[in-house]
Amino acid sequence: MIEIEHVAKKFGDKEVLRDVNAVIRDGEIFAIIGPSGSGKSTLLRIINLLDRPSGGRVLLDGEDIHAERNQALSYRRKMAMVFQKPAAFNENVYENIAIGLRMRHLPEPAIRQKIEEALEVIGLTGYEKRRAKTLSGGEMQRVALARAIVTEPAVLLMDEPTANLDPVSTAAIEDLVLQINRKFGQTVVISTHDMLQGQRLAHRIGVMMDGVFSQIGTPREVFAMPKNKHVARFIGIEN
Ligand code: ADP
Ligand code: MG
Numbered sequence: 001m002i003e004i005e006h007v008a009k010k011f012g013d014k015e016v017l018r019d020v021n022a023v024i025r026d027g028e029i030f031a032i033i034g035p036s037g038s039g040k041s042t043l044l045r046i047i048n049l050l051d052r053p054s055g056g057r058v059l060l061d062g063e064d065i066h067a068e069r070n071q072a073l074s075y076r077r078k079m080a081m082v083f084q085k086p087a088a089f090n091e092n093v094y095e096n097i098a099i100g101l102r103m104r105h106l107p108e109p110a111i112r113q114k115i116e117e118a119l120e121v122i123g124l125t126g127y128e129k130r131r132a133k134t135l136s137g138g139e140m141q142r143v144a145l146a147r148a149i150v151t152e153p154a155v156l157l158m159d160e161p162t163a164n165l166d167p168v169s170t171a172a173i174e175d176l177v178l179q180i181n182r183k184f185g186q187t188v189v190i191s192t193h194d195m196l197q198g199q200r201l202a203h204r205i206g207v208m209m210d211g212v213f214s215q216i217g218t219p220r221e222v223f224a225m226p227k228n229k230h231v232a233r234f235i236g237i238e239n
Pocket of ligand 1: 011016034035036037038039040041042043
């Protein structure tokens, strides 16, 4: 369980997150939805320990993840993040997926087996030796997802993972997220500016506006009863 309590983040004088509160339950797909610049990436970076909040705290299973710096590594190992643009990608597919497993000092045969299984899940069996240059954007993002899940993290964080993809590749990633969540029960926190993606994927969504969650609820609840006119306008319901 991830508890976000009064999280604030300032960059200089600019208050990007003001008072963010949410409880993300184990095993749910929670979508952070909001316009560009609303602070979605900032919040994900704070949850993933890539940044620190200037106020408030984030609890993972009851523990404040930013409190003790020496624990950061163990928290980070419970989480994996997929970014909008796949991270630097020089080696072949096998090495890219192996990174997290090598950090955990797994023996090579175990690594090989996990990578084969992950490639099967993402539909890229036999791609071990392929170079990044030869992959499409959608394939790269699937490899990024494989890299994220192969270490079996409790929490999968995804920052607009389909923002650069065409509709077919987007659908493939969405299917994978649903499949992975169903099969492995991972908690998924995904940001998107696409309300419909939130509706397709998420058990619950948080609508981020002006540095707070204006509303948190199931997609059905948010669509049926947007909490205020800003939320209504954002999700495309005039009132
Ligand atoms: P989103 O992901 O919703 O588009 P971001 O979290 O990326 O929003 O950014 C929210 C705001 O914070 C933007 O105005 C952005 O310019 C600003 N911001 C993000 N990171 C930094 C940073 N490291 N330094 C200064 N401003 C930042
Ligand atoms: Mg962003």
